[in-house]
Amino acid sequence: MTNFRITILGSGSAMPTTLHNPPSQLIELNNKLFMIDCGEGTQLQMRKFKARMSKLHSVFISHLHGDHIFGLPGLLSTLSLLGRTSDLNIYAHKEIDFLINPFLTYMGKHITFKINVIPLNPESEEILFENQSIKISSFPLKHRIDTNGFLFEEKKSASHIIRDMIDYHNIPFNLIHGIKRGEDYITPDGEVIKNELLTIPGTPSKKYAYCSDTAYAPEIVHYIKKADLLYHEATFAESESKRAEETYHSTAGQAAQIAKLAEVKKLVIGHYSSRYYELGVLLKEAILIFPETELASEGKIFEL
């Protein structure tokens, strides 16, 4: 059973098609459920793919284009009908207030929980949420309006002690915490017992990076370096590279180039323009540059 799972709810772009819903993803991490973007129909997709609405911890909105936010009113309304009482944090650019407040005013007392809108910083990297085991941060992308990417990461877990070795050296209990964190043990005689003889490494931490919508922007590479999974938009094929440039979107090849530069383990592309009925062309162009590429599609799950 994995602890880190991404479910694609929508892999389309501004104009929905019969094949692709507007953008939304669920990130399940350490038994918390996070949402990135919330295009129209997101709550319907959650139903379809049996996501547990009651588990939703918070929502991260990359930018305020309609295809990334038009599902919010319906989602908030349904959470209310389900009787949610715990606060919901929505991380989004501050202008969202202007769009969402009339709705909240109109819903008034029918909203059963508090919504906290937490403004994103469109200029620089920022930690949005952190606890003992996970960290979520945002970083700027390059689009027509303020847009942020998101990084979900597990924190490196402490090493596991080798019980037999601890007993053998008769190490006092009060030093165990330090040893788990990497310290050596110095015996009463002054002998140094190297940490690697006393422990086995903890579970390696994993990282998921989300980059949509964005023009080709090598300056984001350091934020997403060595991610286990990178979702990068690939709105267009190479034949539409001029259109990609004009609209601050990426081609599949550019997405793959970012994946390559960032040395990620795997790339998932999505945010397909509605002109692509057949996505083979996008996949092919990406694979030529970065072989470990997959296509996003509605309902697809990526386990880290």
Next chain:
Amino acid sequence: MTNFRITILGSGSAMPTTLHNPPSQLIELNNKLFMIDCGEGTQLQMRKFKARMSKLHSVFISHLHGDHIFGLPGLLSTLSLLGRTSDLNIYAHKEIDFLINPFLTYMGKHITFKINVIPLNPESEEILFENQSIKISSFPLKHRIDTNGFLFEEKKSASHIIRDMIDYHNIPFNLIHGIKRGEDYITPDGEVIKNELLTIPGTPSKKYAYCSDTAYAPEIVHYIKKADLLYHEATFAESESKRAEETYHSTAGQAAQIAKLAEVKKLVIGHYSSRYYELGVLLKEAILIFPETELASEGKIFEL
């Protein structure tokens, strides 16, 4: 080929399920396409059922509960992306301005067409649209907030003249219009030739009535009298009649009772509460009172 066709896009209610989308219907009448209500995902349903977005003439919103309006921003946005230039009339209660204006302001110059919001009269019957061949009117329903039903009707077409009889009596051309409208012909000798000898009746006009959301309200019967098709909400089964009363909704039996009182030809029920996975109970309760009942479902088409 029929000229009057209703397509159900959503037959659910406030809480969408995997089976039912929030309310929306398309009315195709005399080559014009009208929409009633626009719940979340309506534009996706239009795609799915291959409705021609470019043909959309105007939108009628019964009331301002979220499940009837949350699809509007996405629809308007997509119509813009498709380059619509002709005005779009939205018939809705006046408070819709408050909800829709921030969105329009935000979209700004990206909206390629003019939107006219035309306020509904929640107190009495009113003609909303009329031309030579069709008439669309609204009438008050009985819900928790101002809510209107809609009546779509063909105008009775003029009678067809019987050419042989016109020739036989040598009737002057300038009298033909009156005869088509039902006048008798008086010969130069003063003989009265009855209209029914000169004409065959025109195509009978058809009527479609939409009633959702509403409590049981026999006072609406005269608005929808003898409709060819009545859509009436049936949110609950008889076992939930108390809940229906409290929430100003109808049971399936009450919908059937309205159909019976109004002497309509056929009843379609919908707006099912999400608690009904199996709709047989609703259909059964309605049929006992009004046998000509059908269940609405996504994609179902009713031809008049």
